[in-house]
Amino acid sequence: MATDPMQQFEIKEKASLFEIAGQTISFSNSALWMIVSGILIVGFFALTLRGKLIPGRLQSMGELSYQFISDMIRDTTGQEAMKFLPFIFTLFFFILAANLIGMNPYAFTTTSHLAVTFTLAIMTISIVIIAGIWKNGLSWFKIFAPSGLPLIMYILIIPIEVISFIARPVTLAVRLFANMVAGHVMLKLFAIFAAYLVAKGGVFIGAAILPIVGVMGIAALEFLVAALQAFVFAILTCIYLNDVYHVHH
Amino acid sequence: MAADTPKTDTYGEAAASGGLPQFDFTTWASQIFWLLLVFGVLYFILSTFILPRIGQNIADRTDRISDDLDQAANFQAQAEETEKSYTKILADARAKSMNVSEATRNAVEEDIAKEIEAAEAVAEREAVVAEARIRKSRDAALESVETVAVEAAGDVLEALTGKTFTAAKIRASLKT
Numbered sequence: 033m034a035t036d037p038m039q040q041f042e043i044k045e046k047a048s049l050f051e052i053a054g055q056t057i058s059f060s061n062s063a064l065w066m067i068v069s070g071i072l073i074v075g076f077f078a079l080t081l082r083g084k085l086i087p088g089r090l091q092s093m094g095e096l097s098y099q100f101i102s103d104m105i106r107d108t109t110g111q112e113a114m115k116f117l118p119f120i121f122t123l124f125f126f127i128l129a130a131n132l133i134g135m136n137p138y139a140f141t142t143t144s145h146l147a148v149t150f151t152l153a154i155m156t157i158s159i160v161i162i163a164g165i166w167k168n169g170l171s172w173f174k175i176f177a178p179s180g181l182p183l184i185m186y187i188l189i190i191p192i193e194v195i196s197f198i199a200r201p202v203t204l205a206v207r208l209f210a211n212m213v214a215g216h217v218m219l220k221l222f223a224i225f226a227a228y229l230v231a232k233g234g235v236f237i238g239a240a241i242l243p244i245v246g247v248m249g250i251a252a253l254e255f256l257v258a259a260l261q262a263f264v265f266a267i268l269t270c271i272y273l274n275d276v277y278h279v280h281h
Numbered sequence: 282m283a284a285d286t287p288k289t290d291t292y293g294e295a296a297a298s299g300g301l302p303q304f305d306f307t308t309w310a311s312q313i314f315w316l317l318l319v320f321g322v323l324y325f326i327l328s329t330f331i332l333p334r335i336g337q338n339i340a341d342r343t344d345r346i347s348d349d350l351d352q353a354a355n356f357q358a359q360a361e362e363t364e365k366s367y368t369k370i371l372a373d374a375r376a377k378s379m380n381v382s383e384a385t386r387n388a389v390e391e392d393i394a395k396e397i398e399a400a401e402a403v404a405e406r407e408a409v410v411a412e413a414r415i416r417k418s419r420d421a422a423l424e425s426v427e428t429v430a431v432e433a434a435g436d437v438l439e440a441l442t443g444k445t446f447t448a449a450k451i452r453a454s455l456k457t
Contacts, residue, residue, distance in 0.1 A: 045311075
């Protein structure tokens with residue numbers, strides 16, 4: 033019986049593929065479940081492509097997803113950020129699918145790994161920086177120096193703004209990673225405790241009801257967290273994209 | 282491939298010994314590689330094939346709805362116009378019919394007045410004629426009454442006196 037709550041996060045290598053810059057690239061359970069989530073997303077949205085004037089249930093779901101993301105972008109950044117819709121759409125549904133797949137027994141939660149969440153966060157912040165410089169040129173760096181302050185204040189403000197900007201990818205990555213890890217560890221701990229009580233036998237079998245009820249509650253909470261964290265990641269990306277279009281704030 | 286088997290065990294031991302698998306940096310390169318690959322392919326498929334079609338479909342529907350609303354507004358305006366012209370035609374017809382009946386009544390009244398006038402004229406003429414005739418016959422009657430009275434008076438005088446008086450004499454005395 034697995035008694036280590038961290039064991040579920042183990043990367044199990046299936047096959048070593050090739051080496052890049054001294055790093056071995058291998059196919060693992062993490063890669064497998066990433067591909068599964070990708071296939072599920074493409075499959076789901078391919079099914080919703082009916083193109084009917086009056087949408088059926090499936091088509092409505094596809095269109096609601098589209099409108100959910102486009103409304104999110106319009107409300108937080110504005111109409112001009114619509115060309116980032118595919119990126120935010122992909123980001124949201126990739127994280128959502130990964131989180132929800134992770135709720136299934138025996139499945140692997142790819143977003144519980146800092147390598148994944150950090151890459152997603154770096155991707156996001158790189159897009160903000162590249163698009164910002166692309167659109168505004170070097171004047172984009174004015175986001176670190178809000179206008180209309182006395183000169184002395186800039187000595188204080190600029191480092192604060194730079195640090196808060198650097199903190200963005202870090203908090204994005206750690207928030208998602210920590211939420212996923214904490215939830216799964218809690219689930220595992222309660223489950224292990226229930227199994228432990230049952231194994232003891234006697235009165236303890238009756239007492240196992242408590243951790244079982246607990247694990248059910250946490251599972252429900254984890255489904256909420258799975259959706260919420262995908263939403264938080266997507267909406268924060270939209271808010272950071274604000275800096276591309278609104279340099280003077 | 283066979284060389285991988287011991288490797289898997291090493292990771293298992295690393296996890297079991299308390300270190301978080303997330304901080305086993307030897308797995309990072311693979312994870313990042315697969316993430317970029319899957320995310321890239323997913324982004325490509327969604328942005329090229331799926332999202333434009335969903336967006337197009339939504340835009341088509343929005344256009345269609347606003348078109349339909351415009352058309353409905355047009356139809357309503359048309360209906361209002363038709364109703365206005367209908368009311369106008371109705372009012373015109375009513376005014377016209379009122380005129381016609383007025384004219385007819387006037388004509389009829391005129392005719393009646395004319396006929397009454399004509400009838401009155403005829404009646405007056407006849408009345409004059411009749412009056413003349415009455416006067417003549419009354420005069421005739423009065424004349425005959427005098428004659429009878431003179432004769433009767435002659436007869437009475439003859440019986441009383443045994444003398445005959447001429448009618449002219451009697452008449453002269455009757456007149457005094």
